[in-house]
Amino acid sequence: MHWNFRPDRASIDFSHMPDTSIEASSTTASSASLKIIATAIVLTCIYVASSILITLICSLFIAFILDPGVVLLERLRLPRWLASLIMVLLALALIYLLVYLAYDRLIAFVSVLPKVMARVQQFIAYLEEFIRNFGQTGRPAASPPHPDAGPTFPASQASPWLQYLARGLGPLYEFAVTVLFIPFLVFFMLTSKAHLLVNTLNLFHVRRRHKAEAVITGIGHMVRSYVLGNLLVALISAALLTPLFAAIGLRFSLILGPLAAFLTLVPYLGVVLSLIPPMLIALLQFDRPGPFVAITFAVLVVHFLAINVLTPKLVGHSVKLNPLTVTISMLFWGWLWGAIGLVLSVPITAAVKAICDNIPSLQKIGAWMGEG
Secondary structure, three states: OOOOOOHHHHOOOOOOOOOHHHHHHHHHHHHHHHHHHHHHHHHHHHHHOHHHHHHHHHHHHHHHHHHHHHHHHHHOOOOHHHHHHHHHHHHHHHHHHHHHHOHHHHHHHHHHHHHHHHHHHHHHHHHHHHHHHOOOOOOOOOOOOOOOOOOOOOOOOOOHHHHHHHOOOOOHHHHHHHHHHHHHHHHHHHHOHHHHHHHHHOOOOHHHHHHHHHHHHHHHHHHHHHHHHHHHHHHHHHHHHHHHHHHHOOOOHHHHHHHHHHHOOOOOOHHHHHHHHHHHHHHHHOOOHHHHHHHHHHHHHHHHHHHHHHHHHHOOOOOOOOHHHHHHHHHHHHHHHOHHHHHHHHHHHHHHHHHHHOOHHHHHHHHHHOOO
């Protein structure tokens, strides 16, 4: 028997067969590129539309806080729109009352700010000159600025720190316009709560609506517990700091006490931020070290009590984020929106974690952000 074997026919030509591995890798790379582009677009929109988003987020948080009062008024047979209007007007009346009681002191405090900023700019310029001359021979270091010296920078030059604080809020006119929209947004959010909730749930599949409703309810409870708990901690801290500043003889203690109390709530940076306003005013007022030591001691003691005693009791674990997540969120939102980003970073990140915890594909990210 003779076998006629032809290699040209027995061999298989792979040249016309598709390479699945190459196509799969190409699809993966394309998908990764699309995700990167989408992320860049989202970040750009968040940065460009910062004033709109900050207004919406602040209005949403205020609506979460006022909603229990609206529900209580509804139980008294008041219609939803009237209960919402009453709660918004009560909040505005409270803000107006606080501004009215502190109006004279606020005007005097604002009038002193140019002198404070002049001293700060002079001190920064002195430090820059000192660092520039450090280690160089034959060039004496610049002398410290005199307390009564005027500003040494052009009046039109804005401080980088002021630019950072104002980032995300836009110019003064834009900021005022957006703030005026907040009461109306809060009223409409409270009035249309049921309608907005139903329409939001309709965006999800029927089998996921229950979980979506649980996520939205959990976010509202978290924001309410976090904001109200921290507000109560700040009020108690202000009640402690204000008389201490007054006993030291610090000017504007009625303003600096609450301001330092609210700044002390900023995670990790609070103790440093709360020291800055009273120290700046003390620079214009005192020329001896005693008051500075007393201010530092008072702020440190109140900050220790607020973080280790008041916050665990009044705020609890409403925000279940690990320290690394909180630090990264503060860096990110502070870089994106400035000072207001530092304030909103924790509740925004906690809301993102609540969403990740209830989406199977994102639960690992939520677990990484949690306390473990």
